């Protein structure tokens with residue numbers, strides 16, 4: 001015998017019922033089957049809702065009843081041939097009239113007992129089993145609707161009745177053996193020995209199927225739903241979840257208990273007691289393998305089989321010196337909870353015995369607190385036990401897998417991946433069986449935690465990065481273009497999945513949790529951008545609380561830089577070419593770096609110096625490997641180098657500055673380059689990387705332009721002042737050129753002192769040949785004493801800078 005159970009979604013429409021029929025017919029021998037069905041999808045909720053309306057005296061219950069009637073009569077019309085319809089309709093109406101009478105009674109007395117509610121609820125399965133049996137007959141499968149009163153016998157715990165197995169097993173065997181027709185059994189419904197209708201709890205149809213399977217010593221129990229088996233995590237919350245091929249009963253029990261809703265937890269026990277394999281299958285994809293639950297599953301390599309979670313958890317802690325070494329405390333604590341029928345989901349106790357903490361459903365928290373405080377009244381009055389502490393709005397996350405036993409590093413991986421994503425673990429529990437590691441976290445972090453852990457344990461080969469890009473100007477737009485061109489390759493070759501979740505400039509922002517398509521970011525930004533500012537953007541980003549979130553600041557804006565602390569505190573990594581934060585006061589620079597390290601996230605700003613050139617990384621590698629840096633010197637400004645290489649008698653200063661802007665070398669405000677401030681920021685950042693606590697005021701700058709060209713004035717004024725000075729400059733430059741020399745803006749740091757100066761270098765000097773917008777940086781160190789280590793190359797421009805930002809992003813994935 002094989003027992004097949006079809007859930008509400010599998011029987012929700014006549015079309016689906018025909019799919020169920022196909023599944024039934026696909027079995028070798030229909031005579032060897034028993035089918036258990038749920039009510040048509042949504043009908044149980046509807047029946048409960050209708051009862052509540054009637055109880056409130058709301059005549060709207062009649063409307064609901066009408067809808068239920070129409071739904072079932074439509075099913076008759078669609079599934080049954082006209083010649084048989086009237087008899088079946090009469091039977092359906094007979095049942096519905098009975099239901100109407102009960103609801104009329106509820107309406108009149110305005111009272112709905114659990115017993116009545118069970119009776120009303122039973123109509124969903126009674127109707128569905130009758131109609132499905134008739135549909136089977138219609139299609140050549142001899143079947144009959146089983147009478148629930150002949151099958152599962154329970155106590156009188158209405159709403160969640162306890163099965164009396166001995167009598168149930170005997171009845172099931174007697175009723176279902178030696179029948180030539182396929183029994184279609186209403187799930188969820190039971191009956192007391194006195195004939196009162198009960199229900200087995202929501203999800204109880206699975207349980208009915210397992211009870212029947214065990215009573216009949218079935219060869220297998222098949223639970224047919226609308227998903228491809230038990231998944232590695234809840235697919236509604238973890239989109240990368242995948243079906244688990246095989247599980248042990250214990251693993252399935254743990255996962256279902258911890259929220260994997262595909263199977264009702266009590267279902268496992270009857271199957272386990274008779275070692276009946278359970279198959280979880282998809283009615284809508286019957287060819288998919290689904291999940292097989294057995295005593296000895298084929299074990300995969302993976303130590304963790306699945307991840308589940310329970311929300312709305314409260315942690316209840318009792319502590320105090322009076323608990324240390326005192327026997328019977330735990331017994332009284334748990335006894336008080338048991339008396340109040342409070343279900344304990346998780347327990348932890350410090351080895352000092354100073355406290356006991358339990359995780360319970362939040363709705364039980366106050367009741368539990370009162371019960372415990374009453375139990376320990378004397379100790380609390382004596383001050384040796386504290387009042388009960390309650391923490392609400394929590395969730396339990398459970399990692400399940402038999403193979404975790406004796407596999408070192410699982411807890412470490414769990415905690416470090418949560419930690420890296422800023423998820424605080426409030427409590428931890430692990431049984432000695434090592435089948436389950438549970439931790440309690442804030443409820444707001446639940447989804448992020450599920451995705452983080454899922455990625456760590458199941459998709460370690462695919463890393464999803466969630467990008468929030470600020471700035472769509474020269475660098476920002478080029479970065480988005482580069483990622484668009486490379487995203488597919490990154491996925492294929494490095495298994496990095498980069499998603500653009502948020503994008504903003506100074507005026508508007510767009511968000512898409514699923515990812516803004518790279519190819520269409522411009523249209524989407526233009527068409528769907530909502531008025532925003534950086535505070536709104538950052539708040540929304542924090543609210544989304546996504547794992548592996550990276551904030552990419554492609555602006556030169558101080559307000560954007562001012563958000564870094566907030567972001568790092570929330571364990572969000574930062575990648576930026578914006579030099580403002582790293583070159584602000586030393587305290588801020590240090591604080592951001594320390595915060596990033598503390599939170600286990602990255603604050604990467606390689607492009608702050610030399611754009612895409614590996615300047616900061618070269619320096620830090622030298623230092624980390626034990627070298628001592630004596631001197632840093634070089635040309636650090638692409639704009640200024642371009643200017644000195646390009647300006648001539650025919651091409652005046654203002655023209656070249658405009659060109660540098662058009663070519664994307666210059667800062668949004670070119671005076672930052674011309675004043676030497678940009679270079680000062682760069683040399684200071686490098687000095688700080690060596691450990692020097694330099695401030696910007698400490699950098700000695702000798703400007704080459706008069707003050708009126710550099711002052712904070714409207715841009716028109718700037719251009720005018722520059723033009724009035726350019727002939728003077730050209731005269732000086734020509735003079736230098738006539739001596740076979742050229743101008744170079746050189747920055748240096750040595751002995752804790754940094755300076756920026758305009759130098760005249762002759763053709764023999766290595767700086768002379770640094771062409772275009774290139775940079776050159778010389779590191780003189782203990783190891784590179786006589787011959788400095790030189791990094792040279794393109795030091796400005798959209799492509800190289802964006803490439804450097806992109807490389808930092810990939811560095812985070814790695």
Ligand SMILES: NC(=O)C1=CN([C@@H]2O[C@H](COP(=O)(O)OP(=O)(O)OC[C@H]3O[C@@H](n4cnc5c(N)ncnc54)[C@H](OP(=O)(O)O)[C@@H]3O)[C@@H](O)[C@H]2O)C=CC1
Pocket residue numbers: 470471472473474475476504505506507533534554555556557559560577578579607608610611638664665666667668795796797798801
């Ligand atoms: N160009 C280069 O070679 C290099 C540049 N860098 C650095 O890269 C950064 C970007 O430079 P670049 O792309 O040339 O600058 P752009 O001026 O071209 O772009 C700046 C972007 O920042 C946006 N922005 C400004 N303020 C805000 C704000 N408060 N909130 C949100 N967005 C804002 C602007 O928005 P809007 O369009 O609405 O004004 C614009 O989209 C700078 O810090 C620069 O120093 C570093 C190395 C090399």
Ligand SMILES: N[C@@H](CC=O)C(=O)O
Pocket residue numbers: 607608609610611636637638639640665666667673678795796797
């Ligand atoms: N404006 C800068 C760009 C890089 O930081 C430069 O010209 O070097």
